[in-house]
Amino acid sequence: MTDLLATSPETWRDRSLDPPVIPPELVPPADATPLERNRALWARHDLRRRRAEAVYDASRNPDRGWPVSGNRAVLTFFRDLLTSRRGMFAALVVLNALAAAAGLVVPRLLGELVNTTVDGGGRSLDELALVIIGVVLLQAALTFVAQRTSTLFGQDLLSTAREFIVRTILRLPLGAVETASTGDLVTRVTRDVGTMSRSVQYGLPMAIISLLTVLLSVGAMLLNSVVLAVPALLTFATSSWAVRSYLRRAPKGYITEGATYSRINTTLTETVEGARTVEALGLSGARVRAGDDDIVVSAQAERYGMTLRNILFMALNFAFQTPRVITLLVGAYAYSRGWVDLGQITAAVLYVEALSDPLDRLIGEVDRLQVGAASTSRLLGIAEVRPDREAGERLPDGVELRGEDLRFAYREGHDVLHGVDLRIGVGERLAIVGPSGSGKSTLGRLLSGINRPRTGSASVGGVELVDLPLEVLRTEVALVTQEHHVFIGSVRDNIVLAREGSTDDDVREALSAVGSLLWVERLPQGLDTMIGSGRFALTPAQAQQVALARLIIADPHTLVLDEATSLIDPRTARTLEGSMNNLLEGRTVVAIAHRLHTAHDADRIAVVIDGRIVELGSHHELIDLDGEYAGLWRAWTS
Ligand SMILES: Nc1ncnc2c1ncn2[C@@H]1O[C@H](COP(=O)(O)OP(=O)(O)OP(=O)(O)O)[C@@H](O)[C@H]1O
Numbered sequence: 001m002t003d004l005l006a007t008s009p010e011t012w013r014d015r016s017l018d019p020p021v022i023p024p025e026l027v028p029p030a031d032a033t034p035l036e037r038n039r040a041l042w043a044r045h046d047l048r049r050r051r052a053e054a055v056y057d058a059s060r061n062p063d064r065g066w067p068v069s070g071n072r073a074v075l076t077f078f079r080d081l082l083t084s085r086r087g088m089f090a091a092l093v094v095l096n097a098l099a100a101a102a103g104l105v106v107p108r109l110l111g112e113l114v115n116t117t118v119d120g121g122g123r124s125l126d127e128l129a130l131v132i133i134g135v136v137l138l139q140a141a142l143t144f145v146a147q148r149t150s151t152l153f154g155q156d157l158l159s160t161a162r163e164f165i166v167r168t169i170l171r172l173p174l175g176a177v178e179t180a181s182t183g184d185l186v187t188r189v190t191r192d193v194g195t196m197s198r199s200v201q202y203g204l205p206m207a208i209i210s211l212l213t214v215l216l217s218v219g220a221m222l223l224n225s226v227v228l229a230v231p232a233l234l235t236f237a238t239s240s241w242a243v244r245s246y247l248r249r250a251p252k253g254y255i256t257e258g259a260t261y262s263r264i265n266t267t268l269t270e271t272v273e274g275a276r277t278v279e280a281l282g283l284s285g286a287r288v289r290a291g292d293d294d295i296v297v298s299a300q301a302e303r304y305g306m307t308l309r310n311i312l313f314m315a316l317n318f319a320f321q322t323p324r325v326i327t328l329l330v331g332a333y334a335y336s337r338g339w340v341d342l343g344q345i346t347a348a349v350l351y352v353e354a355l356s357d358p359l360d361r362l363i364g365e366v367d368r369l370q371v372g373a374a375s376t377s378r379l380l381g382i383a384e385v386r387p388d389r390e391a392g393e394r395l396p397d398g399v400e401l402r403g404e405d406l407r408f409a410y411r412e413g414h415d416v417l418h419g420v421d422l423r424i425g426v427g428e429r430l431a432i433v434g435p436s437g438s439g440k441s442t443l444g445r446l447l448s449g450i451n452r453p454r455t456g457s458a459s460v461g462g463v464e465l466v467d468l469p470l471e472v473l474r475t476e477v478a479l480v481t482q483e484h485h486v487f488i489g490s491v492r493d494n495i496v497l498a499r500e501g502s503t504d505d506d507v508r509e510a511l512s513a514v515g516s517l518l519w520v521e522r523l524p525q526g527l528d529t530m531i532g533s534g535r536f537a538l539t540p541a542q543a544q545q546v547a548l549a550r551l552i553i554a555d556p557h558t559l560v561l562d563e564a565t566s567l568i569d570p571r572t573a574r575t576l577e578g579s580m581n582n583l584l585e586g587r588t589v590v591a592i593a594h595r596l597h598t599a600h601d602a603d604r605i606a607v608v609i610d611g612r613i614v615e616l617g618s619h620h621e622l623i624d625l626d627g628e629y630a631g632l633w634r635a636w637t638s
Contacts, residue, residue: 111343183266199372242315254374396461488532
């Protein structure tokens with residue numbers, strides 16, 4: 001559960017960051033001179049840069065959430081994506097180079113056309129017109145095929161990248177998902193996956209195509225006339241500082257933007273999850289202020305990124321516009337000296353004109369790639385979280401569940417279990433009781449292989465639970481909580497996912513065992529009825545029964561029940577009691593008992609106080625002992 005009290009006072013002010021307001025001295029008065037306004041503008045930009053860097057540094061601190069990968073990891077990721085499909089990549093390069101080359105022939109032909117018109121000689125006008133039409137048609141055909149290849153290539157890259165992300169997320173240790181920020185994870189798997197997808201699907205192929213076109217165009221300009229190529233090359237070279245400075249700053253800016261979106265989502269998720277606490281403790285003002293802070297910081301991060309882009313585009317605009325004029329001037333001079341003819345000047349101006357489009361696109365795509373790279377580094381950061389288990393080869397020899405010297409800490413140095421030893425007999429019903437916060441649920445999680453104990457061992461049939469492959473583990477021990485998720489799919493899909501290959505007969509048998517076959521068969525499409533978010537709505541009891549049927553199919557020999565019915569209303573609880581009893585039949589059961597009558601009926605009761613088992617025995621033995629359990633029992637029955 002979200003600890004709202006711990007997080008609500010935490011705003012950007014508590015994270016050693018500047019307060020998210022612009023100090024008054026940086027806002028010039030109405031009568032300020034243009035110079036003063038300009039100075040204040042740069043000071044504000046500098047402030048935003050420092051904030052962006054502080055947020056960036058904070059977002060890279062692993063103690064503050066999910067990690068963020070470095071540039072090297074992002075480059076390796078993109079390189080691996082490209083080299084894993086060399087054939088398609090080569091086809092993309094060759095086809096686009098051919099299409100671009102065909103496009104570059106046209107200005108030369110137009111130059112020739114000018115020369116023929118002015119001086120006569122060479123090929124006839126008709127002949128030239130036919131060649132130009134032929135080249136334009138060829139270029140159109142090549143462009144069509146090249147673009148089709150680029151689209152397929154982009155989609156192929158995208159599907160591989162998405163599969164990688166899904167696999168990464170699915171293998172995240174549950175403990176990490178529970179302790180790290182949900183808002184950040186949600187932002188990464190929604191916004192960042194979207195941004196990365198766009199840059200992989202369109203940005204990467206388009207950047208490659210634009211780069212090819214730019215390189216070929218520069219080659220064609222040099223072939224046409226070195227003198228006439230100089231103005232364009234010089235202005236491009238001088239504006240490269242703007243590109244370099246942008247490329248140096250943009251990644252931080254974009255990663256910062258991502259971190260601020262995560263923060264907005266985190267605050268929002270916490271507020272929604274803890275709505276009752278917010279209401280009960282009157283925290284709404286504080287939550288609104290925290291949200292406002294997040295939005296202001298995010299807007300500033302966006303403004304910082306926007307300013308970087310504006311400076312870049314201004315410099316590039318200059319670089320694109322200037323050569324048009326200078327080429328003409330240099331052309332006139334060179335023509336007067338007899339260094340070039342009119343055809344070469346025409347071709348040079350057309351090349352400069354034609355170059356601005358792919359250059360513009362190249363810069364746009366590089367920007368898109370920067371945004372994508374920032375998102376990719378946040379997504380690859382998730383992959384840096386080490387798995388908490390590595391499935392071994394050994395399979396259990398027997399079905400006895402044992403805990404030995406179990407210790408566990410959610411936070412380093414704060415053990416909540418202090419050396420618990422517990423051996424559960426086959427077919428036994430063991431109840432775990434104790435005051436709130438004593439460690440019962442934690443013990444249940446270790447005994448069902450959800451978490452790895454910090455020290456000691458939780459094993460079944462002599463093999464550590466966390467060393468078992470997940471599909472084996474869930475057929476040995478399963479944790480049953482009141483959280484039951486209905487997946488989008490048919491009733492059948494929801495049940496067979498516990499054991500692939502189950503037949504309809506198995507599903508019916510499982511449904512019948514939990515007393516649900518009748519209502520399922522009465523559904524509009526029976527087993528094929530689609531359920532889950534927005535589909536046919538099941539009642540809470542029906543949803544729980546589907547979850548129990550799933551467990552019957554998984555058929556674990558041991559069940560750990562944690563509050564299985566405590567949050568369910570009494571009527572639903574009565575409906576489920578029969579289903580539950582059928583599920584428990586013939587299995588070993590560890591029940592974390594919140595109501596003592598469950599404990600009363602158990603074979604043995606373990607009393608957990610402050611992370612230790614202080615009493616262990618049957619109800620009557622513990623009553624006779626007149627210790628902790630007897631006290632709890634008296635309090636409960638009085
Ligand atoms: N995800 C978590 N992160 C940090 N601390 C946790 C987490 N879950 C539990 N704890 C702490 O561990 C201790 C044991 O909690 P646990 O939930 O195991 O107790 P419990 O006996 O099951 O309590 P309850 O009956 O209230 O559910 C408590 O101090 C609790 O605050």
